[in-house]
Amino acid sequence: MKIALGCDHGGLNLKAEIASYLKSQNIEFKDFGTYTEESCDYADIALPVAEAVVAKEFDFGILICGTGIGIGIAANKVPGIRAALCSDTFSAHATREHNDANILTMGERVVGKGLAIDIVKAFLGAEFEGDRHVRRLEKITKIEEKYRNNK
Ligand code: RB5
Numbered sequence: 001m002k003i004a005l006g007c008d009h010g011g012l013n014l015k016a017e018i019a020s021y022l023k024s025q026n027i028e029f030k031d032f033g034t035y036t037e038e039s040c041d042y043a044d045i046a047l048p049v050a051e052a053v054v055a056k057e058f059d060f061g062i063l064i065c066g067t068g069i070g071i072g073i074a075a076n077k078v079p080g081i082r083a084a085l086c087s088d089t090f091s092a093h094a095t096r097e098h099n100d101a102n103i104l105t106m107g108e109r110v111v112g113k114g115l116a117i118d119i120v121k122a123f124l125g126a127e128f129e130g131d132r133h134v135r136r137l138e139k140i141t142k143i144e145e146k147y148r149n150n151k
Contacts, residue, residue, distance in 0.1 A: 001124065003029040004058040006049040007108075008042040008071060011064025014108035014116055018062060021117050027124075030058070046074035053102050054080040061103035062120065068107035075103050079144040082137075087111050089122040096126035098133050 003022060007015035012034065022029045032049050034040045042065045053061045061083070065071040068085045075083040083103035084095035087110050095101040104123045106116055 001027055001060070002058045003027060003124075004032060004049045004052045004061040005029050005063075006032040006034075006045040006061070006071070007064040008034055008045055008066070009037050009039050010042075010066030011068075011071070011106075011108045012037060014064045014106065014111075014113065015062075017113045018064070018116065018120060021120060042071040043074040046071045047078070050075040050078035050081045050083070050103065054078055059102075060124065063103055063105045064108055065105075066107055066109045068105040068110060072103070072105035075105070079148060080141075082140070086119050086123065087115075089115075089118050092119045092122035093126035096123055097129045098136075100128040100133065100137055 005015060005019060019029065019031060032045055034045060046063055049061045049063055052058050063071040063075055072083040072085045075081050081103055082099050082101045083105050084099060084101040085105045086092040086095065092104065106119060111119065
């Protein structure tokens with residue numbers, strides 16, 4: 001399994017905790033930054049991570065900002081991305097099972113390190129259930145196609 005990891009300055013510390021968890025589990029990952037506490041814009045990190053996930057260079061993305069909201073909104077603008085903001089373990093496995101989410105987002109100012117790692121475990125450990133959920137995802141793809149302008 002390969003993970004694309006990214007954060008803005010608001011998610012720097014939690015990203016480091018997740019990176020060390022992934023390392024401890026021998027889960028391969030690439031850190032797309034940011035790498036310092038200097039203020040930056042979450043969309044600049046969300047875009048390369050989302051593009052790499054859609055290109056199937058990585059199985060999943062994990063994106064962290066202060067709330068997990070901005071970086072998730074930005075990632076979800078890339079067609080094919082289903083980024084899910086999770087602050088609990090139930091949502092983390094349910095979004096894999098029902099939404100086939102391909103990016104997990106969390107907020108460093110929202111969840112503590114212990115819960116965040118449990119959320120990562122729940123997300124990466126769950127599988128898409130297919131069945132009726134496929135039809136629902138196809139409808140999301142149709143919405144993307146309706147508004148796609150190829151620029
Ligand atoms: C940065 O201060 C903060 O706005 C950002 O990390 C995130 O919480 C936005 O959604």
